Each structure stands twice: as C-alpha cells, then as structure tokens.
Amino acid sequence: MIKIQSLLLLFFINICFSQHIHENIQWNNTTEREDENTNSIIGVFNNFYVDYEKEKFSNSYFIFETHHFKNKLSDIQSIELVNLISILKTDIIEIIDVKARHISSDSVVIYDFKSIKKLLEKEYSNENFSSYRIPNMQVDDYLEVIYTVKKNYVPNGSKILEENYPICNSKVFLIHNDLYTKAKVYNLGDYYVSDSIINNKKTKVYEFQKIKETIDEQYSTPIANKVKLSYRTALENDAEVTEQEYWQNLVENTKNLFFPSNKNENVNVLYDSIIDNSISSLNKLRIIDIFIKNNIVVSNDNNPKLNELDYIIKNRISSDFSRIQLYTHLLKKAEIEYEILISCNRYYMKFDKDFFDPNQLREILIYIPRLNKYIIPNRYEYGIGEPPDNILGNYAIYIDQNLDYYFSEIISENNDFTKIKKNINVRFSNQIRSERIKIEEIREYHGYWSINNRNYIWLSNDEISPFLKDFFTVSGLENKKIKKFNSNYNSIQDNYYNIPLIIHSSVETTDLIKENQKNIYSFEVGKLIGLQSNLFDETKRVNDIEINFPNEYEYNIRIKIPRGFELMDISALNMTSKYSAVSGEVIAYFHSKANIEGRFLLIEISEYYKSLYYDKSRYNDFSNIINTAANFYQKTINISKN
16 A cells, blocks of 8 residues: 655755765664564665756756665674675666775774775676675674765666565655656555655655565475566656557567568578478478577677577577577468567566566567467577476567557466386395395486476586486485486487486395394385475465466386295375366375385375476475475385385
C-alpha cells in the first residue's frame, strides 16, 4: 500500500544550498535500533541520491549519484564485509568523491578522498570495481560512507535496496527538477512517497523502513526477489508517453535489426551452399543454427563493419546483434515464419510488461510459432527446441514479422522433456565379509539435464575430468573407486538433436555396509540414489517456490542377495508423498517400492515435478516431497546370516 504525502516538504536532512547537492550531504549520527541487534551486520540507513544536473550551456544532462550508508559491525566474523567499500565503475564517467567515517566507542576517524585512496584494496579492485579497506574495525563499531559518481544521462535506472543484512531505514531521492519521473517499487508493500525541494530543485523522496535481509533459500530466485525501486525520467513534453507507446517504440526499433525487407545476394549464395530445399523446416533450422554457431565468431570490438552482412559472411565474424540478423535473413530466405522474443534472466529480474525498463531486455531469442520451438543465438550449448532454463517461466515480449507484439510467459513445450533414468545393479563381494560392494550403473540424462551436463564436459575442453567422473557416479561416497567409466559424449552438438547423455560406470565402495554385530550387517541402501537436497532446516518460507525446470527421476535398483543371507524390514523402503494442484492433478510426487524376487531385492523409485512454481502457502506440502526423497537417501536395512 502506497502512502503519499501531498504537501511539498522542506528537506529535512541537514543540507546547505549549493550547486552540487552531493557536496553538502552531512554525516548522520543515527544509531541502530535495539530490536535489530540479533544480526552480525546492522544497516542503520541506506540512502541514494540521484541528481539530474543540466549543463549550463546546453540541454544535455549528467547524473550525479551519491550513496550514503551507515553499518554497524555486531560480529567479528563479518568484518571483511563491513570494512570493505566497493564502488561499481561500470557506465560511470568518474568517481567524484569518496569519504568515510569510522566510529568506535572512544574515537572517530574520518577519511577524505585523498586519504581513502591510500586504502585501495588491490585484491578486489579491477576495471569494474574500486575497493577500499578501512582498518582497525572492531565489534560494535560503525562505518559511515558517502561516495559520489558521475554518469552520462540515461532515462531509466534502478536501486536495489535490500542487502544480506537488515536495514532500519532507506531513502531514495530522485532530484529531477524539470524532468518528468515515474517509478515502481518491487517486492515491498508499504513505503512512503513525498515531494520535496532540494537546492530549489523538485525531488521525489521514497522512504522504506525495516527492510529485511535477503534470505537465500533453495528453490527460489532471491536476487530477483530483492526490494527494488525502478524509475524513469523524461522531458516534460514526453511526460504523457504511455507504457504501450514505449513498447511500440521498441518494436519499431527492431524492424531494421531483425525483420529484413530487402534481400541480400550474399545471404542467398550462403543459403544455397548450405541448405537443400527438399528437407523439412526443422532440419533447415538445425542447419542454419549449426552453421552460424560453428562458423560465425562473436566479437565485442567497436568495428562498425561487424554489423554489415556482407562483411560478416565474408569474414565469419560479427557482433551479437548482427549475428541475429544473419539468422533472420536466412530464415526469411527459407520462408520460415518467426518471431523475436526479448526477456531477461529470471534469477536476476522478473520481466514486467506494466513498467517499461530497458534493463529487462537482456535475452533475445527467435521463436518458431508453427513448430513451437526456439533458436537461442547466444547459447552455443542449445539447439533448436526448448527455451533456456534461465528464462523459462519469465514473461517476454514477442514480436512477429508484421510488427505486432504480445506478452506471454515462456513455457516449455513438453513437461516430460527433462528426466534422469538410473539402472543400478549391486553385488556384494565375498559373502559380505569384506564389507565391499560393487555398483554397476547406467544413467541417462534427458532434456535440460543433458544440455547442462554436456556443457560441463564441453567447458572442460571435451574431457570428463576426475571431478566430473565423481559427479556422474554415485555421489556422497567418500571411499569410492571408479573401476570403469564410459559415456556416449561425442561433442556438444549432440544437444542440437536432443540426444540423451548416457553414462556407464562401475564403482566399488566400503561406505555402504558394516557389521553391527556378529552375522548382522547394516546396509545403507538409500545412498545408492546419490546425494539429495533437503529442506529439513527450513521452518518458515520467505521466497516463492520456484524450481530450475520441470523434471523427473526414474530409478530401478537391483540388489543381489548373497547366499545364506536374508534382508530384514524392507517395507521401510516403501514411501509415498504427493502434491496435488487445485485441479486435482498430481504435480509433484515421490514413490518408492521394494520387493524381493528370488535372490534379488528390487527397488523402483519415481519422482517428478511437473510445475515450475509451487504455492508458498503450501510450502509444507512441497517440502514434504523433497524431504521424502532425502529420507529415502538415509534409509538403512539389516542383512543377517540365515
């Protein structure tokens, strides 16, 4: 709920009138609140000043951004976080000023810009950051920092107000004067908005209280869930521009980039050299995708020729955008209808169609509506098929060849796309007496599991390293010897044809069985399925529940019982847990069943998650599925001599 104070208020922080507001921001003597003392770091306040300065002799603007914050160190374990000042240098013209005040029980040390430069921390400073380390901080000390950077004017901006520690109070001052402003707050219900005058300049003040620390929970997107203020400025004559008009302008700007009207002769020659027109549309798409990804190198150079198709085709090098242009020209030549999809990484930002923000226009895909498949130009590991898992479930703008557009959630064509299958055979050695068992396993990775795991191998220079071999065999065993290992990995291009990644392995371990008493052995049979995540320690859910992608696990375990031995209490291996949607459909499920056939213990396990999202109000139901799998992992049965 927004609470608006309609009166113009005088600025209530001690600031003198001056040309540059940041020059007169004063130290603040506020301390922490008593009810926040349970945290190792206390954010006393966290203020941002965004000052739009108009040039004296032109109509151009610069932005002076000031960050003023004060933290208290309540735990010595967090000193490395509190006493380090890091300033992001991306997109800034210069760092105008940095000053700090270190407050202890018996002293106050003030560092001006000259003295603080001597505290540059080289380990953390690079082309993207300047970092300074304040010395001699102790528990219960305060560090107050004021720094200002100068930037070129851009109409859009945002401030993330949430940190990994609680903040008692936070303010954002949009010092806009003659510029029209519009802003939106994300992930927080109550806040205050007021109008003020600072240095005779109109200012919007956004005030937030008791911002809780970021909680990094499993099955969530905590960065995207942070409290954030996004804002936009415009000249007064652009004040009436609607959100729809902003989106329409984006669409118009894509026309020449992604929807060619003129044919290119070199594109036609290239097309004829790689495409047989008698093949299916899907195969044409695959050939185009494979050719571009294997032959066109992306460069970040500022060479304007990287945007010229003729140059690209001749020299096999392009920019990110121009490579997409090559895709679209070839698709047009193939007479394949396509749409351009623009969105962002859901782990960092949720796409918002109701507030135009260029920062959410980070991922560009090509969508083939007739086949319901995607081309991912900037992801080498993806072929024609499903969208990347980092944008799956996010919303996007879709633009067709008529320059009509719509918004839609990015969904998977097939919820059964992603699966892990494991066939596991277990044999005991020497009538159990050696406490050593042999595990032979065939595992199949399908869908996103196959794409991601094949990418890990590719990033390891097409080598399956000892680390990956450990990852691809029964995980969680300390005493594990891999006796045999082979896979069907050929190249990352197997992903283009959705070929499952298959691993054959044979391992020996002494971790799973031990003699408890004479002729009675405990067998940690649950560990055969490998390490499982769990939610045992989570009692109250903060973030919404969101998994990486819908997926399924299928295990078939076959354990040969040694002659002269019998298994005890295998019924404990029978477990079931399910999560049903409002419609009644079971969308999350775990089921294990064990029975004995002859001299074999057979265990079948089915586990699946058909939805990307789960209701936070039913967190216990969801966590029960996860924890049932984790409980199975901990299962132990006894084997006794008959």
